[in-house]
Amino acid sequence: MNSVNGNIAISIKNLSKNYIEGGKPHAILRCANADIYEGEMVALLGRSGSGKSTLLNLISGLDTPDEGDVSIGAEKITQMSDEHRTLFRREHIGFVYQFFNLIPTLNVMENLKLILELNDQENAKVRCVELLDKVGLGTRLDTYPDALSGGEQQRVAIARALVHKPGILLADEPTGNLDETTSDEIWDLFDTLIRPSGGTILLATHSLTAAKRCDRMLELKDGKIHDITGKYD
Ligand SMILES: Nc1ncnc2c1ncn2[C@@H]1O[C@H](COP(=O)(O)OP(=O)(O)OP(=O)(O)O)[C@@H](O)[C@H]1O
Ligand SMILES: [Mg+2]
Secondary structure (H helix, E strand, O other), rough: OOOOOOOOEEEEEEEEEEEEEEEEEEEEEEEEEEEEEEEOOOEEEEEOOOOOEEEEEEHOOOOOOEEEEEEEEEEEEOOHHHHHHHHHHHHHEEOOOOOOOOOOOHHHHHHHHHHHHOOOOOOOHHHHHHHHHOOOOOOOOOOOHHHHHHHHHHHHHHHHHHHHOEEEEEEEEOOOOHHHHHHHHHHHHHHHHHHHHEEEEEEOOHHHHHHHHHOOEEEEEOOEEOOOOOOOO
């Protein structure tokens, strides 16, 4: 355990998820268990198809399991109604995707402000400008996503994932679509911006270099979560 205060931020209990393929259930998660502590940055490794995205989607409440539970702090996100889960996610979880997922019809500023407006948060503009400055895009507020490079889009997406000050940040291969230099810049942002913001971070990655920057490494294999911290030291 490499926890800051010993409190569990994300608890995964006996989690199972099947997809139906060719009429038969295909087990992706089989009674998976893990605890992630407040303030930790944890890497989620595993071969392509092992279920990393599936697990992140279950933790964020974007998807629901067949069995088992995910708790965020004291709240079982898996037992919430759809509406409650949406509101909970909007308030407590930030998500960074491999393909950025910015809204193409909104400019940089509008992409960030959206979640604050949905959450009825005040001082939205000040908060957005402050964060966009920190990711080096303070002069690009009016730019639309298609006029930005991949690395720039991901920096906007990172600012968007942090703008509502979530306790949990989930990232699904956040550099999976970027060249090596740009990837390094994004990983540096994890150290200089994301970690100091104090939340708990779980990131799926194929990069061992990135995983080594984390406090712990988990591996998804055969539907289970294994703690492999130290395996590659
Ligand atoms: N909506 C779906 N319907 C059917 N099967 C799915 C669905 N989503 C995922 N799967 C299957 O579940 C398995 C796990 O997929 P997942 O995307 O979670 O893997 P991953 O570890 O994130 O892989 P990668 O490293 O390539 O991103 C795969 O076999 C995939 O085909
Ligand atoms: Mg994936």
